[in-house]
Amino acid sequence: MTRRTTAFTLLELVIALAIAATLAVFAIPAYRSHIARAHRIDAAAALYRAAQFVESANPDAQRTLPPGLDRAPESGTAVYRLSVLPADATNGGYAIRAAPVDPGPMSDDACGTFVLDATGARTNRGAGGAGGGGEVAADAVDECWNRR
Known part of the structure; x- marks a missing residue:
């Protein structure tokens, strides 16, 4: 009576690892992009909720x-x-800012x-964190606010 053992060969193992590595190369960046987009949508939705609160609050109360x-x-x-920013000549009475938490996934x-x-003007300030910087380009703002 002979015993028959079955197992993966080294070639089969290398092929399976190559397939897994190829999938990871494409899947991980797509996943991170999806998560970043979801965080941006959360920020935009939170700004709209906060704006609704500020609009309905007592105008004499501290905002x-x-x-x-x-x-x-x-x-x-x-x-x-x-956070609510004070009124200035261009913002119509108030502005609300959503700054990324530092350190955080969107910092x-x-x-x-x-x-x-x-x-109702939607803008983005500074690339790379809450610290500031200039205005983000208009086409990038559309993408940030998910208007495409």
Whole structure:
């Protein structure tokens, strides 16, 4: 009676690893891109919720956001912190800023800080964190706010 043993050959193992590595090369960046897009959508939605709160609040009251509205997402680990900016000549009475938490998954994102003002203007400031920088290009702003 002979025993027959079966196993993977080295060639089969190398082929399986090559296929897995190829899938990982394409899947991981796509996954990270999807997660970043989801965080940006959370920030935009949080800005709209905060704007609704500010619009309905007493105009004489100090404009601060209550807990839950001062972050995105509302529950879990904060990825963006929201704050109300004072009125100036161009923002229609207020602006709300969503700055990436540093350190955080979006702290070096190209969209930087999201800003929504009372006139409905949507902009992004500074690439790479809450620190600032200039305005983000208009076509990039469209992508940041998911308008495409």
